[in-house]
Amino acid sequence: MIDHIGEKGLQRAELAQRTGCNLETIRYYEKIGIMPEPPRTASGYRVYYERHVSRLRFILRSRELGFTIEGIRGLLDLVDGGTQTCAEVKERTERHLADVRAKIADLGRIETVLAATAAQCSGERVPECPVLETLGS
Amino acid sequence: MIDHIGEKGLQRAELAQRTGCNLETIRYYEKIGIMPEPPRTASGYRVYYERHVSRLRFILRSRELGFTIEGIRGLLDLVDGGTQTCAEVKERTERHLADVRAKIADLGRIETVLAATAAQCSGERVPECPVLETLGS
DNA sequence: TCTTGAGTCTGCATTTACTACAGACCCTAT
DNA sequence: ATAGGGTCTGTAGTAAATGCAGACTCAAGA
Numbered sequence: 001m002i003d004h005i006g007e008k009g010l011q012r013a014e015l016a017q018r019t020g021c022n023l024e025t026i027r028y029y030e031k032i033g034i035m036p037e038p039p040r041t042a043s044g045y046r047v048y049y050e051r052h053v054s055r056l057r058f059i060l061r062s063r064e065l066g067f068t069i070e071g072i073r074g075l076l077d078l079v080d081g082g083t084q085t086c087a088e089v090k091e092r093t094e095r096h097l098a099d100v101r102a103k104i105a106d107l108g109r110i111e112t113v114l115a116a117t118a119a120q121c122s123g124e125r126v127p128e129c130p131v132l133e134t135l136g137s
Numbered sequence: 138m139i140d141h142i143g144e145k146g147l148q149r150a151e152l153a154q155r156t157g158c159n160l161e162t163i164r165y166y167e168k169i170g171i172m173p174e175p176p177r178t179a180s181g182y183r184v185y186y187e188r189h190v191s192r193l194r195f196i197l198r199s200r201e202l203g204f205t206i207e208g209i210r211g212l213l214d215l216v217d218g219g220t221q222t223c224a225e226v227k228e229r230t231e232r233h234l235a236d237v238r239a240k241i242a243d244l245g246r247i248e249t250v251l252a253a254t255a256a257q258c259s260g261e262r263v264p265e266c267p268v269l270e271t272l273g274s
Numbered sequence: 275t276c277t278t279g280a281g282t283c284t285g286c287a288t289t290t291a292c293t294a295c296a297g298a299c300c301c302t303a304t
Numbered sequence: 305a306t307a308g309g310g311t312c313t314g315t316a317g318t319a320a321a322t323g324c325a326g327a328c329t330c331a332a333g334a
Contacts, residue, residue, distance in 0.1 A: 090258040121227040
């Protein structure tokens with residue numbers, strides 16, 4: 001029963017804890033409009049339910065996959081819009097996949113240079129350091 | 138003689154053009170103290186020389202290799218301090234190399250998930266999109 | 275000589291995606 | 305009753321630039 005959310009719902013900190021999201025980030029996502037404004041208690045405390053947990057997990061998962069907020073917003077629009085077209089989602093995913101692959105390639109080049117640079121270096125006290133030479137050239 | 142900088146030096150836009158750096162970024166690097174304050178003309182225009190070109194190239198190259206500004210500052214301190222120890226530089230490079238490798242590994246995992254997700258998707262108009270399912274799960 | 279257009283100067287605002295306060299409430303347990 | 309947590313709001317700060325407004329300067333053409 002640990003996972004079940006009853007009628008009383010969750011407080012902000014509980015939602016944060018359940019999703020692993022930072023406490024303040026929840027409020028931020030509400031502010032920028034990717035999380036809905038939740039109902040409030042009489043005294044103004046936010047109350048979250050199952051659907052908020054799902055939505056926040058969706059957002060966090062997308063974030064982990066490197067989507068920008070605008071990218072996530074686009075994905076959510078599709079979800080919210082009830083669009084039946086999978087094609088758009090696929091296209092966005094594939095475009096993002098290309099970005100990720102490009103980034104991997106860039107980092108691969110950087111790795112090569114760094115590794116070569118570090119390897120050249122004896123680590124001894126010498127007047128000219130090959131790392132600095134490489135960077136400066 | 139295109140590359141030679143005479144006594145008259147370069148204007149900011151010329152330095153930007155030679156190094157491929159954004160015009161405003163030069164001023165920013167001066168402000169945060171990684172580029173020196175250059176001499177000025179009587180009317181207050183900055184004047185740059187060979188040494189400024191070298192230093193900016195060093196900074197940009199380090200940036201391309203993914204060093205943060207603080208990382209670059211550290212490298213420059215070593216250069217400016219005239220420290221004869223190559224060991225420190227090597228250590229920083231290797232630490233950074235480890236970071237880069239970790240980032241590549243992360244992106245590799247993301248790539249796997251994205252590729253698998255996109256592959257599952259037919260692109261047709263179906264009520265449930267596997268990409269959204271994956272993200273939402 | 276005057277004007278026009280391009281370049282420069284300064285400081286400030288904007289960007290992305292959060293994170294962290296401060297100061298005021300609220301709620302529960304002792 | 306009070307102590308401690310939690311929550312609320314709005315605002316400020318972070319990295320690393322980038323962009324802009326409004327004033328100034330400079331060189332070339334009419």
